[in-house]
Amino acid sequence: MGRIIPTHRTQQKRNHSAFKLFCLFSLLSVQSYANEVDAQFKALEFDLTRTAHFEKVADETFHPAALVTKADGDPLDIILRRTKSLLDDISKMPDAPDMIGCANKLQSLNKQAKTSNDRKALFAEVHALRRDIAFANPLLNFEKILFIKRHRSNFSHMCDQYYGAHARPGGGVFVLSNPFGDNPQAKNILPEGALKGGSFLSPELSFDGKQVMFAYVDGTGDPKHIVHLEHERGHWDEGCCYHLFSATLDSKGNGSNLKQLTDGTFNDFDPCYLPNGRVAFISERRGGYLRCGRDCPSYTVHDMKPDGSDIRILSPHENNEWQPSVLHDGMLAYTRWDYVDRHGCVAHHPWIMTPDGRDSRAVHGNFSVKAERADMEMDLRAVPGSHKIVGTAAPHHGQAYGSIVMIDPRTPDDDAMAPVKRVTPEVAFPESQKGKQVYGTPWPLSNKYHLVAYDAKMQKKNGRQGDKSNPRGEYGIYLLDAFGNKVLIYRDHEIACLSPMPLRARPKPPVLPEKSDRLEDNPKMEGTMAVMNVYDSLLPWPEATGIKALRIYQIYPSSVPSGPRPHETGRRIAEASDSVNLTRGIIGTVPVEEDGSAYFKLPALKEVYFQALDENGLAVQSMRSSTWVQPGELLVCMGCHEPKNRAPLQSKKTALALQRAPSVPVPDVDGTKPFSYPRLVQPVLDQHCVACHAEKAGEGAPPLDRQIVQSKLGKGTTDVFRSYDSLIHDHAFWSYGDHYRTIPGEFGARASKLYPMLKNGHHNIKLSPEEMHRITVWLDSMSNFYGVYEKEGGIAQLRGEIVQPTLE
Template sequence: MHTSTNKAPFPLILVASTLALLWGCESSVETGVVDDLEPDPVVLDIPMAYINRPIPVDEDGVRITDDVLMPQTFMPGAVLYLKDRAASTAAEIDITSQAWPEGALYDVKDVSASYDGERLVFAMRAPEIEDADEEDQPKWNIWEYDIPSATLRRVINDDIQAEVGHDVSPRYLPGVERRIVFASTRQTRSRAVLLDDNKPQFSALDDSRNEESFVLHAMDNDGTNIEQLTYNQSHDFQPTLLPDGRIFYSRWDRMTGNNQLSFYAVDPYGMHQTLEYGYHSQDTGTDDSEAFFVRPQQLPDGRIFGILRNRVSTEYGGDMVAIDYENYISASTPVYNVAGTSGQESVSVLPINTDDSLSANGIFHSSSPLFDGTGRMIVSWSRCRVINPTNNLPASCTEEFLADPTIVPADPLYGIYIYNSAERTQQPVLLPIEGRMLVEPLLLIPRTADNLIPPPVANVDYDATLADEGLGSLHIKSVYDFDGTDSIGIEGIRDPANWATTPPPARFLRLVKAVSIPSDEVLDFPNTAFGRSAANGMREILGYVPIEPDGSVMAKVPADVAFTFDIVSAQGKRIFPRHNNWLQLRPGEQRDCNGCHTRASEMPHGRIAAEAPSANPGAPTSDAPFPNTDPNTLSLVQMGETMAQAYARIVGVRTPSVDLVYDDDWTDPAVQAKQPSFAYSYADLLTGSPTSPGCGTGASPWSAQCRVTIHYVDHIQPLWDLSRPDDPVAPTVDNQCTSCHTNVDAMAAAMVPAAQLDLRAEPSPDQQAHFVGYRELLFNDVEQEIVNGALVDRLVEVVDANGDPVYQRDADGNLILDGNGDPIPVPPVTVPVQASMSTNGAGNSNRFFNVFTNAGATVDHRGFLTDAELKLIAEWIDLGAQYYNNPFAVPVN
């Protein structure tokens, strides 16, 4: 148990004090504790917390970089202090060192206070264990200090439970229970889902597969009832509270080429997750450089502010910037029907650099509003300093120094000040100390609690029946809605009378789940397991549901997993770009989306209240069917309902299936014949199904535990090896793929593989971990030919457009001559063969599919593969054409 008591609690007393400081004064040379700014007598006299830490340096004395995306970084030597008032002469106590042996070097950060100002909560990590491996070192834990009783305790008392993962960035939630939200790598619920998937429990790596992901959790003040709130595959961290009671936090979107740090919001139960601000705002630093917000906090006026700085910094700070998240969704994009040009502004009096360069007006490490009605802040600020080359001592920046490209920055010198931008003053509280950083100052002013959001109950946003099944539901109003614009003519495409000439292109929604990737300590598997590209990680399919004719879709979705979706054709091929953000639903949650957007879109999206109204007009009237739809089945629609809403209300929310199953539920047979039904089923495969038991077999229904896990080795390669007699009774020929697409004939003589495509299930000479067939399908190759009975790369002479030889030339363009004075031909070259498939998806793999579907193709293979087999291949390619989609299925030596 980690509890200790100090017998001198600090009273909350307000008295006058005399500290003041005018902004911008300088000294030319600095040594030791130096600050020459003048005092001013206007500071509230209340308790203050702050951290005193050394400048982090390595064993050679070089400053260690601080990376925003490495929340677990350990910089030992920090101490959390509490002063009885915000004055340099006030009594103070070290409230954290009591937890450790004398002289121990621990770390502490992320200090926050309760609404009543009587408790501090923060992250603290124990000292390093000498000679222990990194995985055996202590984790970051959440600690609390109770000011009235002067008691320090670790919130999670149990040693084993406390060390399950790194816990950082704690904040008190509103309510008498004093629940705490925090970021953690413990991934509590995600670990339980791994057990359901017959995998060991572990904390998954982020999408870049470098570090374990931090995601949001909440727990009671005694460390019990830990609940995972978010399910991003990269970091969800740095939470703060909004006045409406939602949790506002930073999310690292890292999926498939993304690398965005944006602000999201979620309620205290993990529901109603929305993109709030900043997805396209990372070029807002100095000179349009990349910049990241750290330590977001709520301002008294409702805006959010934080320190805008370089991602990787050796100055450890940047500018104080406020964002108007209510009226903007990015720096230059207002929400729908709001005019404006900028969603964020500096709250600093003078310009501050954010790109980690020398900033003439200093730099801010951290700040916190006073919430006293004055608009003031308490800040950690360092003046600009360089090493004076004449005496090798720190000196304040001058124009001459800043203009010198050889000048060397000095260590920052962070002190603590009361900052008043309205009066352009900066009052000293604690003067800086050479070699130390006084950071994360916090005045313990009691303030009104934010709104308390009650637990979800059965209403329009919550379905108790779905919750019991571990499901939520997703409603997209129309996949043809792009940023509020009707991209197809929704009213026309939803009318069955038009389908003979203009059938709906979007037929199914494919639900796709992220596959958690373990660290090397859990499972050390080779990178070749990802196949041609690791950009998409590993993925599984959760199922398909039909998209209604107006482009709307409502589907049951497994809760508590990171998922995305594809819009696919009747053949199961993705027809829109990949959705490049992970979504989540909590049990019972019902989520609405307007439509789609591209990755490059800067229109408001991901937050319905910020977007243009839906482009889908919905039903034109109530108690009547949509035009030309069946009046006997789906007639009692309500005005404004999408087809998916009407179907869900009358029939029920659609349950996914792992098969592509289509029945025309909408056409009025009195108008025209219903569209033909079809089903492309895994049950029709002769090579085995990639489904788990939860996907439904026989009388067993589809469930939240359904997983479709496709491996090239187990599910795609067997298609090429399958015997395919032209007649099952009296075969005359076997259309087995590898009977032609191989390197030897029936007599074991070398042969050129048909279409220069070798599909053998043998280790490739290019990469022993992959079959030849996989490499031939997905990597560019060269033509081969038989020479003297051997299969060799084909070489051809290099000729120009007229067919004449091309000769070698030197750097000046002159011909290179041989000993006889004749020009030397360019050596023969190989003939390239384009890969048949692309990891960009089935729609970019027409060189493969055309031979099975197009009568005009050079080779006519129509009928060689079944519809179910082509569907399996298409969905595997759409997932990213991975060699394996489960790391625990990978052979490990």
């Protein structure tokens, strides 16, 4: 027998005290409702065994009602107080319905709880009442929910889960009608017979609510087939790639006018309607691969016209990015894997840029300590009526599920949890804190209420093992609140229900003016950058430090996959650490004025980072992140990773660098673009060191010649000169010893053994200024051997030839 649940319109006219408690069965069937009650009861029983965890995260929790304390005796105690918090909050809302009946009933149940012997049965009654209260929320002023059905990916990794080759077939794009009533109905919006047999991903609704865009892969072709070194043509069989589609929705939620927008052998997914009329999305079209482990193409933020034409790159980042969404101020938020000269598992957090790809900056967490934070923050969405952002705290080695968090970009970043609050504190962060992949794809209705995907069974499983034991994932659509309540709206036990969003129009954020020349027919492929004061720094500079120049590096994407291949020679720059497996080249140096300002030109759409150099040309500070300029862009930075939440240091005068034309970077010595140890360093050793070390080999002098040997540094080996193998282990610099930040003055040549040895006159060797510079710049640049990734290019560099990267 079904319980009558009033719609939002009728709730205001009806007295909740008239509801009959025997009508408990609201979710499709008696058995499914009983299973839901039992699952929530058991989840709270489990939480009661973890009060120490809740005490630990109490200060990090968005609302204290979501905690479980020692004062909670059993699940009934918890649901009673959380329901009271929910009732009180809704009662205070504008346009709230008459909640007196619910309040009276809740009071009665509280009295019964003091004497009841069947507390689980009473829990079921409170559970039913809580659903009535939750669905009386004035925020639920919509009649349909758009969502997708989808099986979890075959591959549990933050990157691989989005390759069509790993998709499990099944699902569709659905509209849920009567979502807060007795009998919600899910209907596939696609025309009958369309897009059958494949998998769906990342739906997005236009601002007027009349268009839906999503990604689909049909699953044909060879999923193991991947093409290398042909980036302009893609990597996969076309049938193994996600492509973008659009459809028109009518007032009843029926779809029509289905169109395929992208094609080819690239994965395209995560579409996002932009206020300027274009569409941002994630694509592999930039080219490049993940730098650890296997055949794993990178994907970054692109944009296009709504019909799929005029595809352009917004982000030239060499690593992966995810899920662009528009914030209330018109900026584009997305998740970025920042993997520059540091550990690969510590920086996958929110970034923002303009919708035309300018001024990309980290929101927070880019240097956070792994154990204190989530590995990743994904599914970023702006909270209505707030500057805050909701997201999913997800794992690196796993899929995009975990715990729900609330991010406050205005809170100063402490490299820990200051800008982040846990909305679901019962779920620790996956991987970094050994939590489970329980929640996902949140859609905020306010700071306190969200539509989410939730799988109660996953909470009892280890996240990665859970993928094997529960491959489908039983994620249902829930209404989650800040008080710890989660109320089931709809579930399909055969397949996960994900990405719920109200099917209605929503406010369009402001259109930010286009200031990039990229939309011109023949854009000039350069921009400019201004640094106001390099001394305005988050970390203190060494005493009496004077910065005279900036060294500009370009990062080259990995042009070959990093998985096992039949060759090793020259395939990487010594597979050693997360610092030395990144190829780079020096674009040049530019002057820094006495007031710490710099103003210079940059090539457009090239990923770059900077080092601050002292009067001796030694690097004092180095970025472990990156940036770029769009064509025609003027990018302005206040300082060297200055505090983001503090006003910039004020000066009464215009920065000296801005009183002149922008500097043109002065190229560095041969062997620095791209890096080539045989051309940069070995000539100095040949001139001053090889013969002497050969003579004194019996006295323990290490060989410094060009003989090719296999060097082992870290996990892998690669062919290098014997001199490199002699120097790299003890005398060079290739590991910061800190996964997170660079300490000014404590890296590179300054932190190496080789530089002071030569500076102090090792065996009376006198290097020319250029020769000393060659050694210095090598040490400051992670002591790379190779500057290219391909086998053939590496062999050519061993021969001393100039080789250019295939991807820049």
